Amino acid sequence: MLHHFFPEHSFKALLFDFDGTVADTMPAHLAAWNKALDKYDLSLSREQHLSWAGRPTARIVEMMNELHQTRIDPEQFVKEKESHYLASLNDVTPITSVMEIIEHYHGKLPMAIVTGSRRKIVELTMNQLGIQKYFDTLVCAEDYTQGKPAPDCFLLAAAKVNAAPTDCLAFEDAVLGIEAAHTAGMNCLKVTDSYSLVHTR
Template sequence: MVKAVIFDMDGVLIDSEPMWQQAEYQVFRQLGVPLQLADTKQTVGMTTKDVAEFWYRQSPWQGQSLAETEAAIIAKVRQAIARNGQAKDGVVALLQQLQQQRLPIAVATNSAQVLMDTTLDTLGIRDYFAAHCCIEMVEQGKPAPDIYLLAASQLGVAPADCLVFEDSITGIRAAKAAGMQVIALPSEEDWQHEKFKLADGKLRSLLSFELMQYLSDDVIN
């Protein structure tokens, strides 16, 4: 039975994946990496540090460190979120419903704290979350389970009693490794992909999520 809910951020709370793709494309092309915009989909769900290291292995560049590259990507994404960020369909309504049921809520993201803060503040949803977990708080990012275990600990709920919303296979693997139930929110182009069978359920939108079937009797008002 579900006693807490944990949300991934990018692709779940906000449709930021196009922002990430555009930022990575611009930064890496400027460094001489011969990638196309579609190539950025290969690294969806990775930490920004891992993305920089991934493309450096493919096509090493000169003159800019990996840390500087990571910072350049984050700066572009932060600017895009602050200017154009909007909550995905169903996010606010579900957060309100969870709050009404007194279920503790966390966000657990592979993104940097500055992006987590910018997203929560831009969308106006910070106060719904009792725990805010980002990549700087753990030793290993997703697909390691660290950030989900941290979120459960901060909420004071056993991992087995947590329900997670994730859009990437990287995040799904992390949540399953933490011993949690996971609902996948794949992009439309990935809807039929076999990899999402690892999740406990699959939705096209949070609008179609039915909370009551996941609640234990002692949570329902």
Template structure:
């Protein structure tokens, strides 16, 4: 997958990357896993269609289920649905089918060892590690921050603030790479600059 972006400037003390849709072209697999998991719960086929999925990009699975319950009057168990969705996702990617997003990965490789780098993702740690492995990016990032490590997920700033804290960098000196509105809202709330990564053509073609 190929994308383009322009940095606001070059003088950042640390860089924070979302994972899915930013470093790894994994959004189609996530979308399919969500649709299967929700279908198993008896949710209507109109629940969590593509635009709604995109609007929740970067949010934790539990927060997504809570949002869907509130919007559609459902009573799905957030932990159970999140676990099932994660299992389905891992099954879809176990063959090593994910592709790195070349421009963001190349930038991270150039910065590695020069300034602190971190991933701040809405995926739980098992899914994040599996995505990196499937895309051949194991070992590129030493610091991965996931929703289990903070009180509130995106669009709240907690996950980016925690990444900055662990990197030892002031939030105002960080640049965030993100593909979804909740993550960009979180970056703004954390006082960080951000770069938007456009959605992949494969996801936009998905029904």
């Protein structure tokens, strides 16, 4: 299945970003952001949301504070935003093109989730979609300090699945995540807005 993209390469592990890659969560996350930001008279555009995708929520709040000269408490905001997101969990669906690859390689290659979201939110979403059985490990926001575009999360995931970074294939939808995967020394497939898979350089 992956030989279509990489005819000369046999991968030993597959590493997947979660939001916008495995699960179509981005509309629900953006709506949750804007519901939580409303009381501060702020909003987040779709373009800004996508450009920051991959960073932990608390870090984005810090960046918004710098940008707007506000003093939003990151920890409190994370709780409020997550509450809004969980209320719309029924609207989240898996991304079919990626799930086909996950199902095909299940039991053949180790697979990990590598995300800037918090573990609780990822696990609840995976349970809702019934896909937790496919993944050997989760690397979430609590597991590393430097978020994407730093390579730390992908390098940690490679270590957890016992594979050299060059033997891992990453799947990403966001610019920061693709940069992180490449910096980690990994090949990467991008999930486009139309949910097709394309090579990244």
